[in-house]
Amino acid sequence: MITLPGSRPPCALTIAGSDSGGGAGIQADLKTFAAHGVHGLSAITALTAQHTRGVTAVHVPPVPFLRAQIDACFDDFEIGAVKLGMLASAEVIHAVADALEAYRPPHVVLDPVMVATSGARLLEADALDALRGRLLPLATVLTPNIPEAELLLDARIADSAAADAAVPALRALGAEAVLLKGGHLDEGDEVIDRYADAATRSRYRHRRMDVDGHGTGCTLASAIAANLCLGIGLPEACRAATDYVHDAIRRGYAPGRGSVRVLDHF
Numbered sequence: 379m380i381t382l383p384g385s386r387p388p389c390a391l392t393i394a395g396s397d398s399g400g401g402a403g404i405q406a407d408l409k410t411f412a413a414h415g416v417h418g419l420s421a422i423t424a425l426t427a428q429h430t431r432g433v434t435a436v437h438v439p440p441v442p443f444l445r446a447q448i449d450a451c452f453d454d455f456e457i458g459a460v461k462l463g464m465l466a467s468a469e470v471i472h473a474v475a476d477a478l479e480a481y482r483p484p485h486v487v488l489d490p491v492m493v494a495t496s497g498a499r500l501l502e503a504d505a506l507d508a509l510r511g512r513l514l515p516l517a518t519v520l521t522p523n524i525p526e527a528e529l530l531l532d533a534r535i536a537d538s539a540a541a542d543a544a545v546p547a548l549r550a551l552g553a554e555a556v557l558l559k560g561g562h563l564d565e566g567d568e569v570i571d572r573y574a575d576a577a578t579r580s581r582y583r584h585r586r587m588d589v590d591g592h593g594t595g596c597t598l599a600s601a602i603a604a605n606l607c608l609g610i611g612l613p614e615a616c617r618a619a620t621d622y623v624h625d626a627i628r629r630g631y632a633p634g635r636g637s638v639r640v641l642d643h644f
């Protein structure tokens with residue numbers, strides 16, 4: 379960690395779920411923060427029993443305990459950015475929104491986690507309205523993948539033109555900026571992530587890698603939060619995070635019995 383003697387490192391807080399398999403969720407977030415030289419804090423919304431092939435059980439601790447974790451972090455640390463991941467239920471979303479409204483951190487990166495790649499539901503179906511109504515207006519940047527964007531917009535995104543049109547439509551839901559991840563879309567041998575804020579529209583392009591990746595969305599959002607903590611501007615924080623994830627997938631490895639790869643964060 380690069381800090382001057384006596385100075386404090388920047389702190390990023392992840393409010394997300396735990397992945398016992400170590401590939402996604404809080405575990406991916408803390409590795410990403412560490413790789414960026416940022417001190418990582420965590421408030422755990424849900425515990426998943428999980429390996430690289432799927433989720434076998436989910437436990438959501440009582441919401442007052444989640445609030446106690448968030449309060450403990452804001453009571454003692456200068457928090458430069460908050461990353462939101464798996465939020466499990468509408469009740470959790472309301473508690474997180476209440477806390478963010480009370481503490482007003484400088485940046486909030488919202489990864490609208492809904493369903494894992496393995497098919498497991500990570501957000502109850504009735505929580506979508508709470509996510510739209512309470513959290514999107516608090517978000518500095520929203521980072522949906524294509525299926526999540528389709529649920530948020532209640533519209534199909536089948537091709538490049540639909541993805542282009544989805545970006546302003548997503549921004550209109552309230553976040554300051556949107557980074558729409560293109561991995562689920564067939565755009566040839568490239569993956570195109572589309573970024574927009576009030577002033578800028580960009581596309582970040584990377585060569586498509588033919589791998590089953592796990593934890594990529596969590597890693598991208600926490601890399602953006604780490605970059606924002608380090609004082610990097612929003613478009614560059616997002617662009618650099620897409621490069622970081624691409625490299626981490628390329629170096630990734632399969633720690634379980636199947637072919638699913640987790641990222642190499644370092």
Ligand code: PLP
Nearest residue numbers: 395402403464491494495592593
């Ligand atoms: N488990 C947890 C706790 C998560 O937060 C997430 C995604 O955000 C996942 C699993 C899903 O990861 P993936 O879809 O990359 O397999």
